[in-house]
Amino acid sequence: MIENDIEKVFFSKEDLNTMVTRLGKQISKDYEGKNLTLVSILKGSVIFMADLMRAIDIPCEIDFMCVSSYGSGTTSSGNVKIIKDLDIDLHGKDLLLVEDILDSGMTLSYVRNMLEQRHPASIRICTLLDKPERRKADISADYFGDLVPDEFVVGYGLDYDEKYRNLPYIGVLKREIYE
Numbered sequence: 372m373i374e375n376d377i378e379k380v381f382f383s384k385e386d387l388n389t390m391v392t393r394l395g396k397q398i399s400k401d402y403e404g405k406n407l408t409l410v411s412i413l414k415g416s417v418i419f420m421a422d423l424m425r426a427i428d429i430p431c432e433i434d435f436m437c438v439s440s441y442g443s444g445t446t447s448s449g450n451v452k453i454i455k456d457l458d459i460d461l462h463g464k465d466l467l468l469v470e471d472i473l474d475s476g477m478t479l480s481y482v483r484n485m486l487e488q489r490h491p492a493s494i495r496i497c498t499l500l501d502k503p504e505r506r507k508a509d510i511s512a513d514y515f516g517d518l519v520p521d522e523f524v525v526g527y528g529l530d531y532d533e534k535y536r537n538l539p540y541i542g543v544l545k546r547e548i549y550e
Contacts (some may be wrong), residue, residue: 392422409423
């Protein structure tokens, strides 16, 4: 059972629901009357994105990007690879990049800079978790669910080597699993 690999639960299902509801209300208020397009950064943000878009009560579009800089490791390599690009024209759209965790910021900074060249009306960032202790790039989230300390967390879309995404909570992975 994958639960045996978890040292402790960091955010319960109820905690996550509270975060998502709060973020959805704030985003709905801030983007009322705007041309909101949510861009999920796959694969980690897919569960968060699905819940977040249901918590937003204004019209919005969605699209997906798949980028990678981790491979099977626990830290970003800094080499960003675009695996799947967006399908829509961004000109004039108010983009909200939806990410699972803002860690070093290197990947998200690269993506934001690339998308700015496509002339959206605005770009903001919404991340479920923010880990500022590990930040290397000059980037911050406009919206975030909660801060997380410098521990390796999995669940609710976050993975280690493509595993643990399906946990309904966020937990700290036991060190012996990834060391």
